[in-house]
Every structure is written in structure tokens, then in C-alpha cells.
Amino acid sequence: MNRPSLYFTDEHELFRQSVRQFIQKEVVPHTEEWEANRRIPVSIFQRMGELGYLGLPFPEAVGGTGADFWYSVVFLEELARCGMGGFTTAVSVHEYMAVNHIFKTGSNLLKEKYLRPAIAGEKVAALAITEPDAGSDVSAIRTTALRTDTGDEFIINGAKTFISNGTYGDFVTLVVKTKAEAGMNGISLVVVDLDSPGITRTKLNKIGWHSSDTAEIRFDDVRVPVENLIGQENMGFYYLMESLQLERLVAAVMAVSGAQLALDWTLQYLNEREAFGKKIGKFQAIRHKIADVATEIEMARQFVYHTCWLFTQGEVVVKECSMAKLATSEMQKRVVDTCLQFFGGYGYIEDYPIARAYRDARVGTIAGGSSEIMREIIAKIVVDAVAYKPVYE
Numbered sequence: 001m002n003r004p005s006l007y008f009t010d011e012h013e014l015f016r017q018s019v020r021q022f023i024q025k026e027v028v029p030h031t032e033e034w035e036a037n038r039r040i041p042v043s044i045f046q047r048m049g050e051l052g053y054l055g056l057p058f059p060e061a062v063g064g065t066g067a068d069f070w071y072s073v074v075f076l077e078e079l080a081r082c083g084m085g086g087f088t089t090a091v092s093v094h095e096y097m098a099v100n101h102i103f104k105t106g107s108n109l110l111k112e113k114y115l116r117p118a119i120a121g122e123k124v125a126a127l128a129i130t131e132p133d134a135g136s137d138v139s140a141i142r143t144t145a146l147r148t149d150t151g152d153e154f155i156i157n158g159a160k161t162f163i164s165n166g167t168y169g170d171f172v173t174l175v176v177k178t179k180a181e182a183g184m185n186g187i188s189l190v191v192v193d194l195d196s197p198g199i200t201r202t203k204l205n206k207i208g209w210h211s212s213d214t215a216e217i218r219f220d221d222v223r224v225p226v227e228n229l230i231g232q233e234n235m236g237f238y239y240l241m242e243s244l245q246l247e248r249l250v251a252a253v254m255a256v257s258g259a260q261l262a263l264d265w266t267l268q269y270l271n272e273r274e275a276f277g278k279k280i281g282k283f284q285a286i287r288h289k290i291a292d293v294a295t296e297i298e299m300a301r302q303f304v305y306h307t308c309w310l311f312t313q314g315e316v317v318v319k320e321c322s323m324a325k326l327a328t329s330e331m332q333k334r335v336v337d338t339c340l341q342f343f344g345g346y347g348y349i350e351d352y353p354i355a356r357a358y359r360d361a362r363v364g365t366i367a368g369g370s371s372e373i374m375r376e377i378i379a380k381i382v383v384d385a386v387a388y389k390p391v392y393e
């Protein structure tokens with residue numbers, strides 16, 4: 001029996017059941033294989049496309065389902081309950097980060113050529129911001145897209161790194177400099193087919209998120225038609241800043257759900273494992289830690305839901321999204337560490353999912369904007385009273 005909710009209706013809960021079943025039947029059984037292969041198969045994107053899961057945040061006009069944002073929250077929560085940070089990342093980057101800009105400001109041509117097949121799961125998308133020499137400081141990127149003399153093509157040169165879906169993806173929303181020396185006012189977004197001549201992709205070896213494919217991508221004189229520009233030239237930085245709110249909210253929703261999953265596994269183990277003639281869940285030292293963990297998760301969840309609600313009201317939620325990303329990624333790291341402790345030696349053995357959760361949680365405070373950068377943003381708002389305005393006004 002569901003408790004009453006300010007946010008979720010019975011329909012949302014029915015949808016939750018169907019996503020949970022899908023994850024349990026069609027994702028979880030492949031965990032070992034996908035983690036070992038360091039990627040997820042294209043067929044799972046196609047299957048999720050068929051089920052309508054990849055079109056949740058988009059209207060029917062572009063092939064989406066036109067569902068309200070709470071369906072996305074449910075979907076992301078259930079996605080994170082697969083217990084495989086790599087899978088969760090591959091799907092959430094594809095759906096909530098890489099094609100967002102095409103939907104918001106892209107031409108109809110780009111929507112038909114890239115967004116529609118991405119929603120159908122026929123093409124896999126990546127978003128490339130980070131470079132070997134520029135991560136947190138986006139305005140310092142060096143990859144250039146310069147127009148040819150005839151003006152109908154860009155020629156792209158540079159390198160990106162840590163790009164999720166980068167090795168096997170079909171296209172990338174690429175962040176480039178279109179005006180040298182103009183800092184944040186010279187950045188644009190361009191869609192690039194990842195099989196274009198001049199592109200070299202190298203897979204990176206990570207300590208966690210094994211089933212996600214993370215790549216370094218080099219661009220040597222890669223030619224792209226000017227029609228692949230997303231929105232207005234030199235407005236890319238502002239588009240990125242706006243979409244980071246959603247990206248951070250998505251990360252926060254998944255971090256809370258991932259922490260809850262680690263707690264659920266731990267609660268089960270506390271009821272199975274015995275020491276000194278009783279279940280370990282009866283030791284007060286453990287019970288009190290578990291009480292702290294459960295409290296941390298619940299507090300985080302309610303703040304994230306509140307931020308989601310503000311987001312659905314069209315509010316500028318830079319402060320809340322940054323707080324949510326900071327608090328939940330740090331919380332997930334602490335929670336998983338505490339939970340692993342109660343598995344004793346088994347927590348350190350690969351066969352136990354808590355070991356994977358421990359490796360996977362580590363990157364949460366780095367990727368998608370580090371904790372230090374979140375604190376910088378929050379401090380600007382709280383200490384310097386900086387106010388952010390909507391980009392699309």
C-alpha cells in the first residue's frame with residue numbers, strides 16, 4: 001500500500017511497477033556480462049525505445065511520450081535500482097543530457113535526424129564538454145569549429161575526454177569554440193556523427209561504472225555541415241548552464257535511489273548474518289548507524305523531490321539543483337561506505353553488489369560538476385547574492 005504523496009499519483013506508481021519489472025527481467029540478469037564487456041548492448045537502447053522509456057521528457061511531436069516530469073523521476077529512481085552505475089549513466093546521459101539541447105533549441109532538421117532516432121533507441125547519443133585540459137572551467141575549452149571559406153561547413157579540431165557513450169555512440173553534442181578569444185561568449189554546440197572521417201576514439205579504463213563506455217575523442221579536421229549547429233552561434237555556454245540544472249537534478253534523483261538500494265541490501269544482510277549467537281542487525285552499534293543512514297537518505301529524498309517540484313513550476317533552481325547534487329552525491333558515498341562495512345569481508349568481494357556500489361558511488365562527487373564547483377555556485381548565490389535568470393526568456 002502506497003503512502004499518500006504530494007508528487008506521485010497512482011498512475012506514476014503503476015508506471016514504477018512496470019519499469020521495476022523491466023529492470024529486474026531485462027537488465028539485472030545481464031549485470032556480470034555488461035560489466036565485463038565494459039559496455040551495454042545497442043539492443044537495450046532499442047528495447048527501451050520500444051517501451052517509450054527514452055522519450056519520457058519529450059512531446060509526441062518528436063516521437064516522445066509527453067509524460068509529466070514525475071514519470072522521469074520514477075524512471076530514474078528505478079533505473080538506479082539496477083545496481084549498475086554504468087548502465088544508469090549510459091541511459092541517463094543519452095536521454096537527459098545529450099539530446100536535451102537539440103530538443104530545446106535545435107532545428108527541425110536536427111530533431112528529425114538525431115532526436116527522433118535517439119528517442120526510438122536507434123541512435124546512441126553522447127555529450128562532450130570536458131577536454132584533457134579543461135573540465136570544471138568550461139570557458140577554457142580549446143576545441144575549435146571554424147567555418148570554411150564557403151561558409152557551409154565547420155572544420156573541427158581538438159580533443160574531448162571522459163565522454164560517456166563516446167566509443168560506441170552514434171553522435172555527439174559537441175561543445176566547441178566558434179570565436180577564439182571570446183571566452184564563454186565564443187562557445188557553440190554542434191552535432192557531430194561519431195563515424196565521421198578525422199575522429200579517433202579511445203576507450204578509457206575506469207575504477208567503476210564499468211558497464212558505461214567512456215572515451216577520449218580526437219577531432220582532426222572533421223567536417224560538419226553548418227546546419228548541425230544547435231541554436232544560435234556563440235550562445236552555447238548559456239545553453240549549457242541552463243541545462244546543467246536538469247543534469248544535476250537527474251544525478252541527485254539517481255544518487256538517492258542508489259543509496260536506498262545499498263541500504264536495502266544491507267538490511268537484508270543484517271537479518272541473515274549472525275555473530276556472537278545473534279543476527280548482526282541486533283547490535284546497537286550497527287542499528288544506530290543504520291538509523292543515521294536511513295535518516296540521511298530520507299532527508300535527501302525530500303529535498304530532491306521539493307527541487308523537482310520547483311523545477312516543474314519553471315523556477316530557476318540553480319541553487320537548489322547545485323545543493324541537491326552536492327548533498328546527495330556526498331551522501332551516497334558515505335552511505336555506501338557505511339553499508340559496505342556491515343558486510344564485513346564479503347563487502348570487499350566482487351560477487352557482492354555492495355562492492356560494485358562502492359566503486360560506482362565514488363565518481364558521483366566528480367562527474368557532472370564536482371562538489372567543489374557545486375560549493376562555488378552555492379557560495380556565489382548565498383554569499384555574493386548572485387541571481388540567475390532563465391536563458392530562454
Ligand SMILES: Cc1cc2nc3c(=O)[nH]c(=O)nc-3n(C[C@H](O)[C@H](O)[C@H](O)COP(=O)(O)OP(=O)(O)OC[C@H]3O[C@@H](n4cnc5c(N)ncnc54)[C@H](O)[C@@H]3O)c2cc1C
Nearest residue numbers: 127128129130134135136162163164366367368369370372
Ligand atoms: C566516469 C566519468 C564520466 C564522465 N562523463 C562525461 C561526459 O559524458 N561528458 C563530459 O563532457 N564530461 C564527462 N565527465 C567529465 C567530468 O564532468 C569532469 O571530470 C568534471 O567536470 C571535473 O573536471 P576535471 O576532471 O577536468 O577536473 P578539474 O577541473 O581539473 O578539477 C580538478 C580538481 O580541482 C577542483 N577544482 C577545479 N576548479 C575549482 C575551483 N574553482 N575551486 C575549487 N576547486 C576546484 C575540482 O573540483 C577537482 O577536485 C566524466 C567524468 C568521469 C570521471
